[in-house]
Amino acid sequence: MSNTRIAFIGAGNMAASLIGGLRAKGLDATQIRASDPGADTRARVSAEHGIETFADNAEAIQGVDVIVLAVKPQAMKAVCESLCPSLQPHQLVVSIAAGITCASMKNWLGAQPIVRCMPNTPALLRQGVSGLYATAEVSAEQRDQAQQLLSAVGIALWLEQEQQLDAVTAVSGSGPAYFFLLIEAMTAAGVKLGLSRDIAEQLAEQTALGAAKMAVASDVDAAELRRRVTSPGGTTQAAIESFQAGGFEALVEKALGAAAHRSAEMAEQLGK
Ligand SMILES: NC(=O)C1=CN([C@@H]2O[C@H](COP(=O)(O)OP(=O)(O)OC[C@H]3O[C@@H](n4cnc5c(N)ncnc54)[C@H](OP(=O)(O)O)[C@@H]3O)[C@@H](O)[C@H]2O)C=CC1
Ligand SMILES: O=C(O)[C@@H]1CCC=N1
The missing domain is CATH 3.40.50.720 (NAD(P)-binding Rossmann-like Domain)
Structure with a gap:
């Protein structure tokens, strides 16, 4: 260059x-x-x-x-x-x-x-x-x-x-917005659980940063890292079961599918 x-x-x-x-x-x-x-x-x-x-x-x-x-x-x-x-x-x-x-x-x-x-x-x-x-x-x-x-x-x-x-757009092009949404939701939930907004926001943001750095640096995959946080019968298990009962994985698949579909649709609409 x-x-x-x-x-x-x-x-x-x-x-x-x-x-x-x-x-x-x-x-x-x-x-x-x-x-x-x-x-x-x-x-x-x-x-x-x-x-x-x-x-x-x-x-x-x-x-x-x-x-x-x-x-x-x-x-x-x-x-x-x-x-x-x-x-x-x-x-x-x-x-x-x-x-x-x-x-x-x-x-x-x-x-x-x-x-x-x-x-x-x-x-x-x-x-x-x-x-x-x-x-x-x-x-x-x-x-x-x-x-x-x-x-x-x-x-x-x-x-x-x-x-x-189209898939790259769905995963990483739009992806930062999904993590911001999760930070917003975790901050709001933390406030409902009794924290100040400032503390809840710092906890959510630094946790996202730390988790992403661990996922990048680690030799093991995200599923294994998740298992290491999840003590049997503990707090994380309670939260993960709640996410999964709400259809978390299916919802993520649907959301990214919508983004990829929109990318292909834009090609149809704007490409002529
Ligand atoms: N934002 C994102 O997260 C990502 C965006 N992209 C893609 O990047 C592209 C740009 O997005 P982004 O930077 O967010 O958009 P912005 O609106 O911030 O930037 C586009 C710029 O282009 C200017 N512009 C408009 N018409 C013309 C023209 N005829 N000639 C020269 N410049 C013009 C706009 O001016 P004005 O505002 O006055 O119209 C604006 O300043 C998009 O195509 C988007 O799909 C890709 C990956 C991620
Ligand atoms: O939302 C959009 O269409 C653009 C492309 C990826 C991120 N922002």
Whole structure:
């Protein structure tokens, strides 16, 4: 990445996380540029990361090696079609938009090398995880550029099939929100059980952090770690039995199925 030049189209939450990760990894500010219609957004990323920003997308991509499409899925068609006349054949397009297929992007962009990926918001703390899929036009060097871009903000995992990105979106793209929901619910339950909100929130947050760190660091799987907390006839068993009686696993499967289905549905609705 030492000489790679990157343009971000859309400078919102995910773009800012990726830019922050790249800068922390040592990329020079002159290697990164971003475009966004919002003057405030442009001023913010410019001030935070020292990069040049543009109101015009076509101007932002001039002379870059990698173009990261970081706009909402609903804006992708218009953005791709407006960029198409200005694209150079060697420029790698990396899309982070949920539910927009490579086939749709090819229709809008032409035969451009495309990597489609799904990061997540912990990228902000360089603790993200991404799934990546490359089209046949992507060279080994471009694959490496995409790998380095996403691994600047966490773990980057390549997928064999593009369709698997629907599942990645369901598990890890949307996943931070599920853990936040659990933290919210555990905090509220702690308050009902007599704790102050501040104490309940700290207990829930630090427990989520500690459990995640244990799961990552441990040689054994999550089921074994759970068993080690669960003393026979004790408090954890009482809670786990209550979760399972309420259909916890089936509910999680249903929720992630809904997310994956929505990802595929968005491809149908927004991909034409
Ligand atoms: N948030 C998440 O957890 C994740 C999001 N994603 C994907 O990342 C993408 C971006 O999401 P996120 O960063 O959350 O969204 P944001 O809304 O924060 O960022 C998108 C930015 O693009 C700008 N924009 C809108 N139209 C254009 C245009 N024509 N040209 C250039 N910029 C434009 C928006 O400006 P304005 O607000 O003025 O419209 C906004 O600043 C989405 O496609 C989403 O599916 C992927 C993984 C996780
Ligand atoms: O909710 C969404 O559609 C996006 C994609 C993954 C996370 N946020």
